[in-house]
Amino acid sequence: MSTAAPVDSVRVRAPGKINVYLGVGGRHDDGYHALATVFQAVSLYEDVIARHADDFSITVSGLEDPSTVPLDDRNLAMRAAKLLATAAEYDGGVALEIRKSVPVAGGMGGGSADAAAALVACDALWGTGFSTARLHELAARLGADVPFALHGGTAVGTGRGDQLSPALARGRFDWVLVQSDGGLSTPVVYARLDALRDDEGALADDPPLSLEVPAPVLQALRSGDPELLSESIYNDLQEAALYERPDLENVILQGIHAGALQGIVSGSGPTVALLCAGPEDAHDVQSAMRAHGLETLHVHGPVAGARIIS
Numbered sequence: 413m414s415t416a417a418p419v420d421s422v423r424v425r426a427p428g429k430i431n432v433y434l435g436v437g438g439r440h441d442d443g444y445h446a447l448a449t450v451f452q453a454v455s456l457y458e459d460v461i462a463r464h465a466d467d468f469s470i471t472v473s474g475l476e477d478p479s480t481v482p483l484d485d486r487n488l489a490m491r492a493a494k495l496l497a498t499a500a501e502y503d504g505g506v507a508l509e510i511r512k513s514v515p516v517a518g519g520m521g522g523g524s525a526d527a528a529a530a531l532v533a534c535d536a537l538w539g540t541g542f543s544t545a546r547l548h549e550l551a552a553r554l555g556a557d558v559p560f561a562l563h564g565g566t567a568v569g570t571g572r573g574d575q576l577s578p579a580l581a582r583g584r585f586d587w588v589l590v591q592s593d594g595g596l597s598t599p600v601v602y603a604r605l606d607a608l609r610d611d612e613g614a615l616a617d618d619p620p621l622s623l624e625v626p627a628p629v630l631q632a633l634r635s636g637d638p639e640l641l642s643e644s645i646y647n648d649l650q651e652a653a654l655y656e657r658p659d660l661e662n663v664i665l666q667g668i669h670a671g672a673l674q675g676i677v678s679g680s681g682p683t684v685a686l687l688c689a690g691p692e693d694a695h696d697v698q699s700a701m702r703a704h705g706l707e708t709l710h711v712h713g714p715v716a717g718a719r720i721i722s
């Protein structure tokens with residue numbers, strides 16, 4: 413138990429992410445795919461405020477359509493709070509308030525950020541005092557992307573994406589995010605990838621169950637040179653996301669035409685991430701995309717993982 417003075421509320425901020433590189437291997441028996449990915453946390457945040465309560469409850473603000481986020485046990489933040497309570501043998505509850513900025517079902521890990529923030533917030537509120545390693549272990553049980561939302565920065569993820577090792581990244585990378593109406597379901601996109609691979613025929617080799625991030629991606633991140641990085645950003649889920657949402661291909665092309673170095677579907681989509689040479693270029697790309705009637709955000713990475721802000 414921590415010796416810190418008890419507090420009434422704790423506010424934690426956790427970032428959304430872009431998969432700068434996402435290699436998807438074969439499917440394990442548990443349905444999860446082998447991954448080799450590079451996550452980058454970007455300056456688009458979820459805030460979770462935790463307050464003492466007898467029961468568990470959630471409220472969410474910042475949504476155009478509140479029906480898109482469940483407020484019960486389907487919500488990953490609710491599951492995070494209950495998992496921590498069980499692990500810590502805490503018999504009270506918590507009232508969680510989630511202030512969303514990361515697009516819902518956008519392929520940017522918004523729900524995972526909520527879960528990571530809820531873990532850190534409840535740990536501080538309840539004085540649980542779990543180690544970072546213990547919080548990571550609980551995070552991995554909640555979802556493959558949750559450990560990264562705790563970690564932040566730039567990191568390589570292997571296994572299901574939950575086994576993290578830090579990646580060196582110099583400087584900052586500027587991204588213009590193009591949001592889409594209607595999210596894409598991550599399981600649906602993975603299932604589409606499997607179907608597309610099956611269609612490619614029995615002659616193709618089975619996808620590997622262990623894979624690595626190619627060296628040029630890591631070298632480009634270390635160099636801090638966006639132009640170099642633009643040559644190696646890649647997403648194995650992109651083909652499947654474009655199958656579900658063919659219009660996204662045009663968004664990527666429009667982004668490149670507007671001056672982005674390269675564009676990629678973020679995670680399972682439908683958010684498109686356009687890598688730009690710097691803040692001014694990002695500004696120009698954003699204006700051009702807005703002129704096409706598209707909703708855009710300018711973010712940069714890497715930024716810190718889940719942390720207490722008050």
Ligand code: C5P
Nearest residue numbers: 443444445447555556557572598599602
């Ligand atoms: O772990 P998380 O809940 O974020 O994963 C959502 C879904 O994405 C899983 O149910 C699975 O369909 C798919 N997934 C996968 N392989 C991974 C990570 C996620 O197939 N390594």
